[in-house]
Amino acid sequence: MEAGPRDTDQGTQDPQDEAPRLSPDGPDEDAVTPEVEVELRPQRRLRIWQLAPIVTLAAVGSLMFAFPLAFGTGDGGAVVAMLGLLISCCAAGWGMMAARRVGHAWPGLPARSSGERPDWRVLALYVAGGVVLVALAVWRVARLR
Numbered sequence: 001m002e003a004g005p006r007d008t009d010q011g012t013q014d015p016q017d018e019a020p021r022l023s024p025d026g027p028d029e030d031a032v033t034p035e036v037e038v039e040l041r042p043q044r045r046l047r048i049w050q051l052a053p054i055v056t057l058a059a060v061g062s063l064m065f066a067f068p069l070a071f072g073t074g075d076g077g078a079v080v081a082m083l084g085l086l087i088s089c090c091a092a093g094w095g096m097m098a099a100r101r102v103g104h105a106w107p108g109l110p111a112r113s114s115g116e117r118p119d120w121r122v123l124a125l126y127v128a129g130g131v132v133l134v135a136l137a138v139w140r141v142a143r144l145r
Contacts, residue, residue: 044102054095061087069140081141 064084068077103112106126110116 046098046102050098054091054098057094058088058091061085061089061091065137078141085137085141 061084065081065088066084068081068084071077100112105111108122108125109118
């Protein structure tokens with residue numbers, strides 16, 4: 001008796017026969033796999049030249065807002081602080097519009113062209129958060145006077 005696997009199925013071919021044959025100058029034409037199309041356009045994402053002015057404007061605005069509030073520098077502090085708040089809000093809006101343009105969405109809100117309607121509770125939460133932040137900033141600037 002021989003020890004080894006039994007060949008019970010006589011109709012199967014040897015796996016080496018199924019492998020593509022190579023000719024001296026390369027694979028046979030029948031054995032070549034079909035080509036796959038690849039998208040050549042780059043992914044839509046924010047680039048450094050788009051982010052740099054937004055980050056710079058936000059940093060300048062936040063510093064203009066923070067220093068008069070922190071150090072209370074005279075009568076013009078409230079005006080500088082409000083101007084810094086305005087610049088910071090402009091940078092935030094600019095950043096949101098740039099992110100929306102490349103396809104990003106706020107957490108809880110649907111993507112731009114998905115066709116879904118946003119949930120009113122998420123929108124109410126965002127509006128309430130914005131109102132609270134603006135109220136706190138205005139209240140702090142008003143205390144400078």
